[in-house]
Amino acid sequence: MEKRTDFESIERSARIRRRTLKTVTYVLLTVWGLIVLFPFYWMLLSSVKSYSAYNGEYIPKFFTLAPTLENYREAFTAVPLARYFLNTLIFTVCTTAVMLAVTVLAAFAFSRLSFRGKNAAFAIFLSLMMIPAELVIITNFVTITDWHLRNTFWGLILPSVTSVFYIYLLKENFEQIPDELYKAAKVDGTSDMKYLLKVMIPICRPTVITITILKVIECWNSYVWPRLITDDANYFLVSNGIQTIRESGFGRENIPAMMAAVVAVSVPLIVLFLIFHKKIMDGVSRGGTKG
């Protein structure tokens, strides 16, 4: 009889311990979740407060009863935000497209074709992965200036194209396609190019999509290179636009309008992320870094 109560009390205390541990875990995770989400909430909130309401609050309020879209109008009219968006879109689409073409061709050569010097060439490619961007950006700046490509899309795009890591990722994926498929296609008289486009890329579509998305994120957020190479506001990307807004602003300390611009800049990527979050997280965990 005594033994049973003993057993019950042990079980009960274990249950309580488990439950407190679980609660503590959830509290911890929620706290971090709040820290992550709060800046997003704050920018959204500030962007719908009117200018006078925002500046009237010495102690900031956590909500607003009179939301307004006035700031968004201001953000798109007082500074050429739409222009920055268009520039970023052109830059992102072109860079990603050229990157894909270069990467697919190189990955195909490394994975499917046999040629002299293949291993040496691949080793050199891999070793280039360790070169930090900071080291090469100086000469690239001089090169692009010498080519008179400052303040042009070419100047923005060309040095941003290369990504050794993506070549490596795609090559690994291409190599998983069985050789028999290639031989069968050869027997049927399919050309290499056709085989690449009609067989390899469709099979490896998940990886191709992953590197596309990662590159799009990288392009959308790029700041350092565009800042070096453009000083004409007509070629600013959103990051530079945001920084200009921060430095010179809307002529006055118009923080709500600033926040509206910030929301507008953040939304496209957040939407992209919400749609593709599995693919993006998978791609990043396979070796993407944020340098």
Added chain:
Amino acid sequence: MKQSNLKAWLYLLPAILFLGVFMVYPLIDVFIYSFEEGYNSASQTVFGVGWYNYSYVLHDPYFLRAVKNTLILVVITVPLSTGIALLISVGLNSIKPLKELYQTVFFLPYVTNTLAVGLVFMILFKKTAYTDGMVNLLINWFGGESVDFIDGPYWAKMFVMCFYTIWVVMPFKILILTSALASVDETYYNAARVDGTGKWRIFTRITLPMISPMIFYLVITGFIGAFKAYSDEVALFGTNLNAAGMNTIVGYVYDMLYGDSGGYPSYASAAALILFAIVLTITCVNLLVTRKGIRY
């Protein structure tokens, strides 16, 4: 065979061209620049060859301040972010309901524009004539004094810088650690549980050793990333980081290259190579320690 050789190189040609012009050539060139004394970009002339650029950079108070800032940032954020990420990942791994939601939310900072969100952080921490700002409100609630984190004392600015850096690097670390934790073989845990091993002991004796390669990987990439900090600081303190006293080594390189004090690619190259040397040394030391430290 000859023809197929040619064809293969044709497929590689675009990649080789791009890498050659924008990576290999600059890599060689940056060394040359760093040894050319008194380089004038307008007339393309050089006085001589030597170590002067390095000595100039190493004696520049702005550079020394940048090194100090960067070192403080590295020393604080790398261990702290890795530790918190480990804590959060262990928490994430132990729950079932809402796990995916939490994971998605935690990853959000990775995909946002750091310049844009940095602006929000500035607003949250900044103290102006109109308002003390959100964070100061919190401090006041707990009975503290308002501090201007953006234009105020050095430690306050450093705090914001570290806080924002951790906020930005967390998603990557949490992601890597959760997948590392999830891939630990369940049988080890079952075996330990049969033996009646305590939770803490299981964590330190099984989980930690099993994921230690990933932790070391994160520490190394964390070091490299933190040493290259730049755009987060621009977002918080504006483009003139020297004026704010919060410049980083990379910021110094870019300032030397371009901007108000720019036009000195030689100094920029020397500073970039010094940075590269520091990062390379620390990475090698890390790798050596790692090779000794990993025990299964």
